[in-house]
Amino acid sequence: MLNETEIRNLLHHVLARSQATETEVVFLGLEEALTRFANNEIHQNVAETQGVLAIRVALGKRVAALSTNALDEAGVERALEQALALAKLQPENPYFPGFTPPAPLPAWSAAYDEATAAATPEYRAQAVGAVLRYALEKEVNASGAFRTSRYAWAVANSHGLFAYTPTTLADLTIVAMTATSSGYAADAAWHVDAVDVAARGREAVDKALKAQNPRPVAPGDYPVVLEPYAAQDFLDFLVNAAGAMGVEEGQSWMSGRQGEPLMSPAITVVDDATDPALWPMPFDFEGMPRQRVEIVRQGVVGDAVYDRLWAGRTGKVSTGHALPPFNPFAPQLAMGVYGPVPVHPIMAPGDAELPAMIAGVERGIYVTRFNYTRLVHPRDVIVTGLTRDGTFWIENGELAYPVKNLRFTQSYVEALQQVVAVGRQQQNERGYFSVGRAPALSLGSFRFTGATTF
Amino acid sequence: MNELLALALNRAQLLGASYADVRLLHTREQGLTVHNGVVQNANEVENDGFGVRVLVDGAWGFAGSALLTPAEVERVTAQAVAIARASALFLREPVLLGPAEVHQGSYRTAYQIDPFAVSLEEKLALLLEADALMRQEPGVKITHSGLVALRKFQTFASTEGSYIEQEITETGAEIQAFAIANGEIQRRSYPHAFRDQRTEGWEFVQRLDLVGNAPRIAAEAVALLTAEPCPSGVTTLILGGSQLGLQVHESCGHPTELDRVFGTEAAYAGTSFLTPEKLDGFRYGSPLVNLTADATIPGGLGTFGYDDEGVPAQRVPLVREGLFVGYLTSRETATKLARLRGLDPAQARSGAAMRASGWNRLPIIRMTNINLEPGTWELEDLIADTDDGIYMESNRSWSIDNLRLNFQFGTELGYEIKGGRRTRLLKNATYTGMTPEFWGGCDAICNEKYWQVWGVPNCGKGQPSQTAHTGHGAAPARFRNVRVGVIKS
Numbered sequence: 040m041l042n043e044t045e046i047r048n049l050l051h052h053v054l055a056r057s058q059a060t061e062t063e064v065v066f067l068g069l070e071e072a073l074t075r076f077a078n079n080e081i082h083q084n085v086a087e088t089q090g091v092l093a094i095r096v097a098l099g100k101r102v103a104a105l106s107t108n109a110l111d112e113a114g115v116e117r118a119l120e121q122a123l124a125l126a127k128l129q130p131e132n133p134y135f136p137g138f139t140p141p142a143p144l145p146a147w148s149a150a151y152d153e154a155t156a157a158a159t160p161e162y163r164a165q166a167v168g169a170v171l172r173y174a175l176e177k178e179v180n181a182s183g184a185f186r187t188s189r190y191a192w193a194v195a196n197s198h199g200l201f202a203y204t205p206t207t208l209a210d211l212t213i214v215a216m217t218a219t220s221s222g223y224a225a226d227a228a229w230h231v232d233a234v235d236v237a238a239r240g241r242e243a244v245d246k247a248l249k250a251q252n253p254r255p256v257a258p259g260d261y262p263v264v265l266e267p268y269a270a271q272d273f274l275d276f277l278v279n280a281a282g283a284m285g286v287e288e289g290q291s292w293m294s295g296r297q298g299e300p301l302m303s304p305a306i307t308v309v310d311d312a313t314d315p316a317l318w319p320m321p322f323d324f325e326g327m328p329r330q331r332v333e334i335v336r337q338g339v340v341g342d343a344v345y346d347r348l349w350a351g352r353t354g355k356v357s358t359g360h361a362l363p364p365f366n367p368f369a370p371q372l373a374m375g376v377y378g379p380v381p382v383h384p385i386m387a388p389g390d391a392e393l394p395a396m397i398a399g400v401e402r403g404i405y406v407t408r409f410n411y412t413r414l415v416h417p418r419d420v421i422v423t424g425l426t427r428d429g430t431f432w433i434e435n436g437e438l439a440y441p442v443k444n445l446r447f448t449q450s451y452v453e454a455l456q457q458v459v460a461v462g463r464q465q466q467n468e469r470g471y472f473s474v475g476r477a478p479a480l481s482l483g484s485f486r487f488t489g490a491t492t493f
Numbered sequence: 494m495n496e497l498l499a500l501a502l503n504r505a506q507l508l509g510a511s512y513a514d515v516r517l518l519h520t521r522e523q524g525l526t527v528h529n530g531v532v533q534n535a536n537e538v539e540n541d542g543f544g545v546r547v548l549v550d551g552a553w554g555f556a557g558s559a560l561l562t563p564a565e566v567e568r569v570t571a572q573a574v575a576i577a578r579a580s581a582l583f584l585r586e587p588v589l590l591g592p593a594e595v596h597q598g599s600y601r602t603a604y605q606i607d608p609f610a611v612s613l614e615e616k617l618a619l620l621l622e623a624d625a626l627m628r629q630e631p632g633v634k635i636t637h638s639g640l641v642a643l644r645k646f647q648t649f650a651s652t653e654g655s656y657i658e659q660e661i662t663e664t665g666a667e668i669q670a671f672a673i674a675n676g677e678i679q680r681r682s683y684p685h686a687f688r689d690q691r692t693e694g695w696e697f698v699q700r701l702d703l704v705g706n707a708p709r710i711a712a713e714a715v716a717l718l719t720a721e722p723c724p725s726g727v728t729t730l731i732l733g734g735s736q737l738g739l740q741v742h743e744s745c746g747h748p749t750e751l752d753r754v755f756g757t758e759a760a761y762a763g764t765s766f767l768t769p770e771k772l773d774g775f776r777y778g779s780p781l782v783n784l785t786a787d788a789t790i791p792g793g794l795g796t797f798g799y800d801d802e803g804v805p806a807q808r809v810p811l812v813r814e815g816l817f818v819g820y821l822t823s824r825e826t827a828t829k830l831a832r833l834r835g836l837d838p839a840q841a842r843s844g845a846a847m848r849a850s851g852w853n854r855l856p857i858i859r860m861t862n863i864n865l866e867p868g869t870w871e872l873e874d875l876i877a878d879t880d881d882g883i884y885m886e887s888n889r890s891w892s893i894d895n896l897r898l899n900f901q902f903g904t905e906l907g908y909e910i911k912g913g914r915r916t917r918l919l920k921n922a923t924y925t926g927m928t929p930e931f932w933g934g935c936d937a938i939c940n941e942k943y944w945q946v947w948g949v950p951n952c953g954k955g956q957p958s959q960t961a962h963t964g965h966g967a968a969p970a971r972f973r974n975v976r977v978g979v980i981k982s
Contacts, residue, residue, distance in 0.1 A: 071957060073956060074579070076583070076760075077759055078757070080583050080584050081579070081580040081584065082757050083553065083555070083855055084552075084554055084576045084577070084580040085555040085557075085576070085854075086557070086573075086576060087557050087853040087854075088569070091559075102535070103535045104536040104537075106537070106540070107538075107540070108559040109539060109541060114539075117539070121537050126535070128612075128614055130532055130617070132532060132533075133531065134531065159575075160554075160578075160579030161579050163579070164579040165582075182757075182760035183760045184760060184761070186957070212956075216759060288634065288635050288673075289678070290671070364534070365536075365538070369851075369958075371538055371540040371853075372960070373522065373536045410763075410894070410895055411893060411894065413890040413891055413892045415921075415980060416678070416903075418678055423923075424892055444894065448980060471958075488925070488979050489925055491894055493896060
């Protein structure tokens with residue numbers, strides 16, 4: 040991986056060679072290593088090293104983007120030529136706001152941990168080994184993945200902007216299975232020491248043991264207690280529609296509702312890149328400082344997140360939520376249709392302890408996690424999916440017995456209008472572009488529309 | 494042989510690998526999108542890299558890098574070996590690959606018009622015209638159109654002596670119209686919801702006639718705003734080809750992946766209800782149902798010459814006359830299955846379904862072209878033969894459990910069928926069921942005139958995640974006793 044000086048020199052070289060009116064170049068560097076296990080053994084164990092230049096050139100308001108991982112002189116020349124050729128041949132984009140003027144970023148400490156960056160295959164194997172030993176001891180089948188990653192991201196443009204941050208991330212998922220049940224645990228942190236792999240392994244294995252021999256339960260409307268893993272799904276669907284593009288175009292649950300009380304006052308959702316317990320990032324992929332945005336403020340629909348293009352189109356200010364034109368975690372894949380997206384979502388905690396949340400339910404369902412959730416209708420965030428990895432019947436305030444998994448078809452907006460309690464503890468989990476944090480939720484009603492046989 | 498490939502293989506063997514393969518890949522991709530009359534994206538991707546897969550002490554290790562130098566090849570190969578040795582610390586069963594696969598060959602996608610040779614002006618003019626036609630429809634609030642051209646040049650070499658060059662070319666296109674009013678949002682897509690894509694050239698886009706279909710798509714999106722919601726109940730369902738292609742993908746393609754069956758995807762995508770004891774005896778669907786994995790169909794998005802283990806592309810039956818008869822396999826899983834069934838593992842051959850999304854990913858079992866073979870019906874006759882039912886087409890949402898049994902799909906549009914005729918338009922159409930019961934209810938499939946291979950360029954699987962390009966041949970078909978209308982009204 041290139042260091043800061045090498046990256047700065049490379050980006051300045053690209054800018055110096057560009058013939059465009061304006062040029063922006065983003066460096067997306069990654070070293071990812073992932074140790075995957077299944078059937079109580081390590082079966083897939085991989086590492087990747089890559090550095091990509093994501094170049095945007097503008098000829099007036101004609102803009103084109105190109106990514107290349109050929110970082111030598113010839114590669115840079117070819118990329119600039121192709122980007123210019125693409126830009127020349129297209130009509131003007133009247134909304135192009137120009138690239139970011141340089142401005143000082145607020146002081147920050149990089150979310151970079153040397154132990155995470157230096158984690159070896161042996162380190163990951165030994166960490167995973169603790170899970171496997173416990174699973175074998177309990178005669179449970181453990182699967183999962185433990186990843187340690189190091190990224191270097193930098194933005195420079197022809198206006199003189201240069202921003203650089205190295206960062207690290209460790210993330211873990213575990214599914215433990217018996218013949219009749221499964222359990223789940225996950226975690227994510229920018230420093231690997233914060234991910235207690237063995238403890239998460241015990242959590243997943245113990246949950247699988249507790250969930251054995253589930254009984255069928257009829258679909259219907261039930262109160263639910265959702266673990267933070269299940270609540271994370273609510274958070275993801277809400278924030279994925281909180282980008283200005285979807286909100287302004289009328290495709291979001293937020294569209295036309297900003298300022299309205301839409302959910303329980305117990306619900307607050309923010310995007311906060313400064314939270315040290317999540318994955319701090321000082322700037323977005325246009326080099327704008329990332330702002331804290333309140334998406335739901337005590338149940339009231341709050342603000343969308345903006346990049347420079349959508350801020351310019353709507354008379355707003357960028358909140359620092361631009362994605363790069365190419366996926367930072369798979370830089371060979373083009374992006375761009377997403378618009379701005381929250382990547383540090385947090386659902387604010389309440390004051391309830393999980394046992395008390397269960398105790399508050401007379402008859403209902405306890406959900407560890409949702410699986411394969413998909414948007415059925417965007418306006419009220421109607422989602423379908425299934426429970427997975429530990430579903431229990433609650434009777435008289437106690438987990439009475441495990442139940443077979445259920446399919447639900449439910450508006451997440453409506454479900455969040457019936458909040459009984461919000462948990463005090465939150466859990467980090469990695470998403471596709473994000474690391475998010477959610478608490479447990481107790482909801483008055485949740486619509487299960489189908490049953491499974493397991 | 495390419496010197497870098499030879500270096501990786503030699504180095505791997507010197508470091509103790511009993512088997513190694515290396516893939517050197519160059520990818521070029523061009524993407525263009527027009528959104529509400531404005532060019533939203535004009536981008537190109539140039540990406541090079543190599544990935545080394547090694548077997549050491551019976552365990553796998555994999556590493557890849559974008560830096561194509563001898564020193565980096567040595568470093569990455571040593572890294573792959575070190576990773577394999579770490580894997581071996583917690584290995585319960587050494588990997589067996591079965592008989593050697595030794596092939597020297599090449600494969601190149603056949604196309605008439607190179608999609609990269611078509612001028613940017615022509616491509617943008619096409620998108621802008623289609624976009625403008627959609628926006629002429631009052632009530633359409635968002636329009637979107639896109640084109641993709643992809644070329645991958647891969648060289649594969651293994652320590653068994655294989656050396657294979659492949660050039661895969663793909664071309665894809667889409668248009669979408671969104672109508673929004675009074676809190677209702679309706680979308681129509683063409684050719685289908687995920688962008689249709691094929692291993693063909695620009696001639697595919699010419700055949701699609703995006704401009705000719707744009708006004709229809711826009712008008713249907715607006716009409717859906719005031720359509721009646723899909724009623725709830727149990728009825729007869731006729732699925733159009735593209736939706737049926739996705740049904741095949743989710744309820745046949747994924748559960749026949751043998752890695753899922755053996756539990757190696759359990760933590761992410763899940764496992765499968767099609768466990769080995771069901772092979773050759775389990776009734777998956779009605780006797781009309783024949784499902785095939787065929788990587789040899791010209792133009793299919795899952796078409797190639799060799800998979801990423803260097804095994805030649807094949808046509809593999811999965812379901813024959815309703816009975817479950819085959820899996821999507823790799824060398825390792827085919828060997829394991831043979832041992833499990835008491836067969837000679839030395840004779841176990843892979844079905845050539847190992848595919849990696851790039852040089853930076855380990856090959857895993859992926860779908861090729863998973864096809865529902867055509868039946869005999871004319872579509873008009875099928876509708877005329879249906880007294881009471883619903884026709885659904887073009888996917889809007891999809892979800893299925895981790896064993897691939899309980900599914901629920903939403904489609905962009907539905908039509909009520911009464912007395913053998915399509916009657917009113919229906920919005921927010923959904924249907925749900927259990928895989929074997931659903932396919933067991935299949936009592937009619939349209940003929941080859943209606944059959945086409947739909948491209949799905951967004952199939953996710955694996956950790957780290959991989960996006961595969963798969964194809965699904967299907968013609969409209971009828972299913973009895975299906976629960977529809979799941980959204981709460």
